[in-house]
Amino acid sequence: MNKNLLRSAGIVGATLMTASGLASCGGSGGGSAAATGDCESGLPDTIKIVTVKDQTGVAAYTGTEAWRGIQLAADEINSGDMLDGSKLEVEVKDTAGDVQTAASHVTQAAADSSVSAILGPVLSDQALAVAPIAGKSEVPVVYTQAGSEGIVDEDWNFRATPPLVTYYPKIGQYLEKQGATSVNTVFAADIPTLEQLSHDVLPSVGEDSGFQVGEQVATQSTTQDYAGPVNKAIADDPDALGLLMVGAQISSAMQAVIQSGYQGEVVSYPNAAPAVAEIGKAAAGVTWPTNFDSSIDTPEVKAFDEAYTEAYDGTATNYAAEGYDSLMWVAKAIEEEGCATRDAIKTGLEKVGQAGFTGTQGELTFEANGHDARSDGYVVQWDGEKIVVLEQ
Amino acid sequence: MTQHTVPPTVAEPASALVLDARDVAIHFGGVKAVDGVTMEIAEGKIFGLLGPNGSGKSTILAGITRLVPLKSGSLTFDGRPYDDVPTFKLARWGMARTFQTVRLLGDLTVEQNILLGADVGRSSGVSRRAAATERKECVADVIDRTGLAKFVKWTPSELSYGVQRRVEIARAIVMQPRLLLLDEPVAGMTKSEKLEIAALLSDLRAQGLTQLLVEHDVQMMVDTCDHLYAMNFGKLIGEGVPADVVKTPAVQEAYMGKGWRADA
Amino acid sequence: MQELINAVSLGCIYMLFAMGMSLVWGTLDVLNFAHGSIFMFSAFSGFYLMQETGNSLPLAALLLVGVVVGALMSVLAYQLVLRPILRRAKDKDSAERQILIGGIGLAGIPVAIVQIQTLSNPFSFRAGSFEVASYDFLGARISNIQIVIWVVGVLLGTAVVLWLRRSRSGLALRSIGVDSEVASLMGIDQGRLGVAAMAVAGGMAGLSGALLCVSFGALTAESGDVLLLKAFAIIILGGVGSMLGTIIGAFFLAGAETLLIANTSGTWVDAVSFGLLFLVLLVRPQGILGRQEVRRT
Ligand SMILES: Nc1ncnc2c1ncn2[C@@H]1O[C@H](COP(=O)(O)OP(=O)(O)OP(=O)(O)O)[C@@H](O)[C@H]1O
Ligand SMILES: [Mg+2]
Numbered sequence: 001m002n003k004n005l006l007r008s009a010g011i012v013g014a015t016l017m018t019a020s021g022l023a024s025c026g027g028s029g030g031g032s033a034a035a036t037g038d039c040e041s042g043l044p045d046t047i048k049i050v051t052v053k054d055q056t057g058v059a060a061y062t063g064t065e066a067w068r069g070i071q072l073a074a075d076e077i078n079s080g081d082m083l084d085g086s087k088l089e090v091e092v093k094d095t096a097g098d099v100q101t102a103a104s105h106v107t108q109a110a111a112d113s114s115v116s117a118i119l120g121p122v123l124s125d126q127a128l129a130v131a132p133i134a135g136k137s138e139v140p141v142v143y144t145q146a147g148s149e150g151i152v153d154e155d156w157n158f159r160a161t162p163p164l165v166t167y168y169p170k171i172g173q174y175l176e177k178q179g180a181t182s183v184n185t186v187f188a189a190d191i192p193t194l195e196q197l198s199h200d201v202l203p204s205v206g207e208d209s210g211f212q213v214g215e216q217v218a219t220q221s222t223t224q225d226y227a228g229p230v231n232k233a234i235a236d237d238p239d240a241l242g243l244l245m246v247g248a249q250i251s252s253a254m255q256a257v258i259q260s261g262y263q264g265e266v267v268s269y270p271n272a273a274p275a276v277a278e279i280g281k282a283a284a285g286v287t288w289p290t291n292f293d294s295s296i297d298t299p300e301v302k303a304f305d306e307a308y309t310e311a312y313d314g315t316a317t318n319y320a321a322e323g324y325d326s327l328m329w330v331a332k333a334i335e336e337e338g339c340a341t342r343d344a345i346k347t348g349l350e351k352v353g354q355a356g357f358t359g360t361q362g363e364l365t366f367e368a369n370g371h372d373a374r375s376d377g378y379v380v381q382w383d384g385e386k387i388v389v390l391e392q
Numbered sequence: 393m394t395q396h397t398v399p400p401t402v403a404e405p406a407s408a409l410v411l412d413a414r415d416v417a418i419h420f421g422g423v424k425a426v427d428g429v430t431m432e433i434a435e436g437k438i439f440g441l442l443g444p445n446g447s448g449k450s451t452i453l454a455g456i457t458r459l460v461p462l463k464s465g466s467l468t469f470d471g472r473p474y475d476d477v478p479t480f481k482l483a484r485w486g487m488a489r490t491f492q493t494v495r496l497l498g499d500l501t502v503e504q505n506i507l508l509g510a511d512v513g514r515s516s517g518v519s520r521r522a523a524a525t526e527r528k529e530c531v532a533d534v535i536d537r538t539g540l541a542k543f544v545k546w547t548p549s550e551l552s553y554g555v556q557r558r559v560e561i562a563r564a565i566v567m568q569p570r571l572l573l574l575d576e577p578v579a580g581m582t583k584s585e586k587l588e589i590a591a592l593l594s595d596l597r598a599q600g601l602t603q604l605l606v607e608h609d610v611q612m613m614v615d616t617c618d619h620l621y622a623m624n625f626g627k628l629i630g631e632g633v634p635a636d637v638v639k640t641p642a643v644q645e646a647y648m649g650k651g652w653r654a655d656a
Numbered sequence: 657m658q659e660l661i662n663a664v665s666l667g668c669i670y671m672l673f674a675m676g677m678s679l680v681w682g683t684l685d686v687l688n689f690a691h692g693s694i695f696m697f698s699a700f701s702g703f704y705l706m707q708e709t710g711n712s713l714p715l716a717a718l719l720l721v722g723v724v725v726g727a728l729m730s731v732l733a734y735q736l737v738l739r740p741i742l743r744r745a746k747d748k749d750s751a752e753r754q755i756l757i758g759g760i761g762l763a764g765i766p767v768a769i770v771q772i773q774t775l776s777n778p779f780s781f782r783a784g785s786f787e788v789a790s791y792d793f794l795g796a797r798i799s800n801i802q803i804v805i806w807v808v809g810v811l812l813g814t815a816v817v818l819w820l821r822r823s824r825s826g827l828a829l830r831s832i833g834v835d836s837e838v839a840s841l842m843g844i845d846q847g848r849l850g851v852a853a854m855a856v857a858g859g860m861a862g863l864s865g866a867l868l869c870v871s872f873g874a875l876t877a878e879s880g881d882v883l884l885l886k887a888f889a890i891i892i893l894g895g896v897g898s899m900l901g902t903i904i905g906a907f908f909l910a911g912a913e914t915l916l917i918a919n920t921s922g923t924w925v926d927a928v929s930f931g932l933l934f935l936v937l938l939v940r941p942q943g944i945l946g947r948q949e950v951r952r953t
Contacts, residue, residue, distance in 0.1 A: 061775035189923045218923045222882045224872060225669075227662035228917035248778030248874040255873030259790045259799040278780045278874060282788065459837055483843035497834045500827070508831055508842045511824050567843070 039339035043086035047340045049074075049330060050091055050109040051119040052130070053144075057097025062122045062319050066144050067092050069316075069323030069360075070119060072307050077331045086340070088331065095121055102126035103133060110137035116340045117142065117330050119323070120157075124148035131157045140346045142330060144322035147193055152371045158349050159372050160326035162291050162361070164193055164269060167377025168201050170289040171267055172209035173391050174379045178265055180211045180239035186229045186253055187244035189218035194244040197269065202242060214238060221246060226256035240265035243272070243286075251275040258282045270318055276382040284384030289377045291361045292318040296378055296389050304360045316360075325359035325373075332357060409468070410435050410571045410602045411456065416465035417626075418448075418455045425451040427626035428465070431604075433571065438593060438603045440617030440634060442610065444646050448626040449606045450492050453573050456604075457489050458482055470570065486570030490560045490577055492606075496548040502559050503544040506531055509563040531566055538562040538592065554585045561589070565596065572596070572603045578612065590616050610638055610647070622646070658796040659914050665802045665871070667910035668809030672864035674887035674902050675816055676730075676857030682897020683833035684850050685751065686738050689759030690766075691861055691887070692880025694733070697766035698726040698862030699869040700877075703779045711782045715804070718781060719866045726862020727855040733762050734854040739847075763880070770877035780874035788870070801871045808867065812860065817899045829853055833897050889929040893936050895943025905943075 051070055054063030074090045077083060093109070095102035102121045109115045110133060118134070120143040121127050127146035134141040134156040142158040143151060152159050175183065183206065187198040203213045214236065217229045223245075230253060233241055241264060243253045250272055257266060258279070268288040276283040294305040294315040301316075304324060308316035333348025334340050353370025356363065365374045379391035411433035418426040426448040433439050443449050454460040456467060458479045467474050469485060477485075488509075496505050510527045535541055538558050548556055557577060564572055574593075578586040590612055593603060607613050613620060613634055620634035624646040630637045637643060673695060680686045688694075702718040702725075713721075737758050745751030770779075790799035820826040829849050831839040840846060869875045890909050894901025909932065913925050936943060 056772065058771075058776045060771070061777050064775060217917070220923055220926060222926055224868070224879065224882055225662075225666050225913070226872070227665065228659070228914045231658050231662060232918055248780075248872070248876040248879065251778055251780055251874030252872040255788065255871070259788060259797065259802070261790050261792075261797045274777060275874065278778075278782055280782065457841060459840075479837070479840035480843050480845045483841050489841060491838075495835055495838050497831050497838065499830060499834060504827060507824075508827060508839075508844075511828065511842065511844075563842075 039337070039341060039344055042338065043084055043334070043340055045085075046087050046089045047083070047334065048089045048091075048112075048115050049117050049119060049327065050093060050105075050112075050115050052093045052095055052102055052105045052109065053119070053122055054097055054126075055092065055094035057095075059097055059123050062145060063095070065317045065319035066119075066122060066323035066326075068308070068312055069304075069320035069325075070327045072304070072311060072320070073324040073327035073331070076307070077327070082331055083334055086334075088327070090119075090327070095123075095126055097123070099126050099129045103129045106130045106133050106141065107137070110134070110139045115139070116334075116342060117345050119144070119326055119330075120146065122146055122319070124151065127151045139342050140330075140349060142326045142349070144319065144326050152368050156346060157371065158329070158353070160329055160364075161322045162364070162373045162375045162377070165196055165201050166374050167291055168197055168269065168289050169205045169208075170377040170379050170391060171202075171287070172205040174287055174289075175205075175211055175240055175265070175267070176209040178240070180265060182236075182238040183211050183213050183240045183242060183267075184215040184217070184233045184236070184238040185213065185242035185244060186217045186219060186226070186233045187242070188221050188223075188246060188249065190220050191246060194246070194269075197244050198242065211239070219245060219249070221249070223249060224252065226253040227259070229253070230256040230260055230262075234260055234262045234264075237262075238264060240267055242266075243268045246271055251278055254279055254283055254286065272382075273387065276387075281384040283382055285381065287379060287381040287390065289379050290318060291375050291377050292316075292321040293378060293380050293387055293389060295380075295387055296362070296392065298358075298362065300358060300360050300362075318361075321360040325361055325364065328359055329353070329357070408435050408471070409433060410470060411604070412466075412468040413452070413456060414466045414468075416452060416455055416467070417463040418451050418460055419463045424626045426455060429623065429626070429628055431621060433602060433604055434619075435602050436597065436600050437618040438597050438605055438616055440613040440620040441604060441606045441623065442608075442613055442620060442638070442643070442647075443623040443629075447624045447646075449623065450575055451626075452623075453489060453575055453604075453606065456573065457487060483567065486568070487573070488564040488567045488569035488571070489573035490557075490564050490575055492575040492579070494548070494553070494556045494560060496556060496559055496563075498548055500547070501544065502540060502546050502548070502551070503531070503535070505548070505559055506535065506540075506563050506566050509566040530568070534562050534566040537595075538565075539588075554581045557581065558589070561592070565601075570602065572601055573606075574603060575606045576608065577605070578607065578609060586612060614638060657794055659918050661793070661796050661798050661802065663911045663914035664907070665805050666914065667907035668805045668813075669864050669868055669871070670883075670886060670890055670910050671809055671813055671903050671906035672860050672867070673883055674890040674906050675813065675899060676860040677884075677887050678891045678894070678897060678899065678902040679816070679820075679829075680853050680857045681891065683829045683853055684734075684846075685742070685748070685833075686734070686755055686854075687752065687759065688730075688733070688738070688857070689756060689884065690733050690762040691730075691759075691857070692884035693763040693766040694726050694729045694858050694880075695861040695865040695868075695883060696875060696877060696880035697729060697770065697865075698722040698858075699865035699875050699879075700766075700770050700773075700779060701725040702866050702869065703781060704773075706781050713781075715870065718870070719808075719863055722862035722864075722866030723859040724862070726865065727859035729766070730854045730858020730861065731851055733759075733858075734850060737762055739850065767877045767880070774877065776877060778874035778876045779869075781869055799871075801867070805867050805871060808863065812863070813903055816856070816860075817903070820899055825849060825852070830897075886929050889933040891943075892933055893943055898943065901943050 051067055053066050054060055070090055074088045078087050093105040109118050118141045120130050120141040122145035124146050127143050131151050131154045135154040140156055142160055144161045147163045185198045188194045198216050206213055215233055217233045219229050245253055254275055266286045268286055270290045272286055272288050276286050305316045332352045333345050336351050337344040337348040350370035353366035356365040362375050367374055378389055380387050380389050409432050413431045416426055416429050429452055441449050455462050510531050540562055578589050617634045620637045622630040622637055622643045629642040630640045677691045680688055702721045705721055706713055738755055741754045741758050742751055745754055788799055788801050790797045820830055828844045832846050890905035891902055894905030912928050916924055
């Protein structure tokens with residue numbers, strides 16, 4: 001009846017099944033990386049990296065964009081001969097929005113000893129199912145997106161996208177400048193990250209930036225009509241309104257704000273980008289912190305955006321940038337160790353991570369012993385026609 | 393008033409068959425409900441169909457009105473074979489029936505139920521308004537003749553069983569049918585109600601309406617019908633002049649053996 | 657006041673969507689689970705045309721596209737899948753079961769097409785030749801699109817109720833719902849009327865899809881699913897086949913949801929439609945205005 005509900009129930013079920021299935025079949029996943037050889041002989045001619053990301057289904061957009069970025073990175077690495085004559089060979093496996101498919105692709109790739117590393121799924125539920133497989137089979141997996149907690153807790157797992165909650169505090173600078181003292185939110189209560197933004201992150205940012213979070217109106221990812229929630233959130237006319245929901249809902253919520261005649265600041269998060277573009281002029285002034293935007297003025301972003309536009313038309317997306325950074329991280333790890341075995345890549349990823357590097361997402365630092373990316377982020381604003389960078 | 397109830401006269405010989413059902417068989421899985429029955433319903437008469445419970449009377453009516461498929465046999469209406477014609481078209485050709493159990497539409501008033509019958513869509517060629525006027529007159533006339541005037545705004549559940557049956561009959565005759573099939577129209581009625589209905593049917597016959605009447609009431613059948621069929625176990629066991637047919641041993645046995653109805 | 661305006665707008669959308677579903681459920685015995693995806697795909701067609709024409713379609717054209725696409729899809733679904741199922745099914749129960757499965761299967765096709773086309777991103781009518789604007793109205797805000805929704809809702813709601821109550825074809829359609837054999841004996845062509853009813857149902861779904869897409873800003877491939885569930889609750893609440901019941905159910909649910917959002921944490925909203933569904937099924941299975949199972953004896 002309700003496919004979303006059914007699907008999430010299925011996802012939970014599948015996650016559990018995958019986890020228990022793994023526990024029972026022990027470490028037979030084949031952790032040996034024989035074909036990648038040892039480090040004595042230097043780098044092999046080709047280094048195989050498998051990408052396991054949604055190309056169809058609910059997260060098709062995120063997954064295909066990431067894959068675009070990965071291909072751009074591979075081209076740049078290979079044509080610039082970054083790995084001393086050794087070529088990266090990348091291929092993609094579609095998880096089609098399905099946890100079990102993701103798990104089975106990763107299991108297969110892990111069993112294939114010619115595969116040096118895996119670029120893991122974008123959805124947290126898939127990543128959570130894949131993470132223990134990576135640990136058991138001792139193959140490095142680098143995720144983009146997949147913001148849930150617990151994914152990089154397991155050794156052999158790495159994440160190239162700074163979690164939203166880590167750079168979201170950047171919005172405090174903007175709100176302080178606007179002189180906002182009261183902020184209300186409308187948020188999707190069943191999306192843990194967004195719930196955390198509303199309940200924990202914004203209030204604690206407010207302590208430093210001089211605003212208080214008042215009314216927080218909970219909605220669900222099935223909510224369609226936002227007139228009511230928005231109405232409630234603006235009832236006491238706050239200085240700023242936070243809109244924290246996913247997909248079409250962010251458009252609906254914004255539409256409801258526009259129809260309500262609310263005049264204060266509207267802040268959101270990176271998912272707002274397509275929504276404001278759709279709405280156009282009426283959405284002018286919506287502001288959010290982000291880890292990437294194609295208009296950010298750094299050499300890395302400029303070069304990447306150019307390559308992206310050349311290859312695919314349009315401007316580069318954050319998902320593509322993250323994909324690009326994830327493969328660059330792997331390449332830097334191989335370069336660092338001079339070796340492309342799984343062990344070496346893992347060590348390399350940690351070393352590069354601990355040192356940090358500058359990617360398309362700006363200066364990346366890493367926590368969790370070099371496993372988990374962090375960035376300061378930027379604050380960007382929709383001016384009615386395009387996104388402009390406010391805080392760099 | 394009469395011109396509404398009598399279908400436009402067709403230039404056909406007096407002996408023309410309105411309905412010709414030939415070797416009709418209807419089976420439900422292993423049950424041979426009707427098994428090779430032939431009926432020739434001639435114009436302007438009341439035909440009777442008599443038989444004990446479960447002998448296949450209602451089933452053959454269902455077959456004739458194309459509500460159940462035939463296993464074999466053929467059907468012809470006014471000279472037109474109609475083995476593949478859907479029920480609604482048959483209704484438009486002029487075949488009407490009532491059911492053994494009252495099947496009025498509970499959501500609608502008596503008047504709306506009857507109006508439904510008046511809407512068979514056969515008044516093509518006339519302007520919409522003329523058709524509407526004609527329909528209204530026709531409905532009023534039928535309501536009058538069936539004595540339903542005071543019940544028009546009632547819904548079926550508010551009516552006594554006898555009155556409900558009358559509404560069913562009214563709904564069928566308002567269609568100005570050429571052939572009227574009646575499945576136990578007086579079952580459960582009081583004696584006087586029965587007589588009224590019998591008089592109504594005779595009256596309709598006088599106006600030329602051909603009828604096939606299924607009934608358990610032997611006396612009424614003998615009094616009302618011009619020709620009688622008797623069946624048992626899906627087969628005909630007799631046919632002819634009603635008074636003679638009911639006296640044949642086969643019919644006597646079938647009826648007496650299988651419970652002559654106390655109310656008959 | 658603002659709550660009232662919002663509730664009425666939401667109720668109109670629910671009503672337009674649920675009425676068509678109730679209509680064919682009550683009359684043709686078609687519980688059409690593809691109704692939600694017809695709703696979604698009609699809006700998507702508008703979106704697609706908007707893109708092809710460089711965002712130049714006026715609102716009226718978008719609504720028209722919604723109606724036409726919705727009606728067409730609904731009729732096609734009926735003629736190609738649902739009606740053959742009804743015709744072939746052995747009895748009423750197996751017909752209902754197969755219709756359900758058929759509908760769910762059908763529903764998947766447009767959803768998959770849109771998922772592929774949009775990569776599961778939301779789609780919306782880019783503000784082209786119309787702008788959503790809002791006005792002060794008795795101390796609250798009402799937007800131009802809300803006004804359109806009200807007008808369309810009132811007109812169509814009344815039209816459908818009157819059609820079923822007063823017109824010959826409406827009467828005929830209702831009779832099919834009660835007793836299809838008697839209906840056919842009254843000369844009623846169920847095939848043609850069925851197509852007409854499906855067209856009306858689909859057209860209304862398409863219209864609500866287009867209206868919702870404008871009013872809510874965007875839809876996704878899965879948007880129809882949520883609405884389908886709510887319509888289900890509304891119809892059960894009002895009584896299957898009762899148009900007035902469906903209208904009452906739609907406004908009742910919209911009102912309840914709006915009140916709930918205003919006064920509690922919004923996470924309870926979906927629980928309301930589920931809760932109502934259970935409550936009604938337990939206490940008054942035939943719904944507020946539904947008839948008891950009179951049907952055939
Ligand atoms: N739809 C059906 N499926 C299976 N069997 C049926 C069906 N309809 C009728 N029958 C069977 O066919 C036989 C004839 O039934 P029918 O109703 O025609 O009898 P009848 O002569 O009308 O009896 P009554 O006087 O009781 O009305 C019976 O044995 C009945 O059980
Ligand atoms: Mg019978």
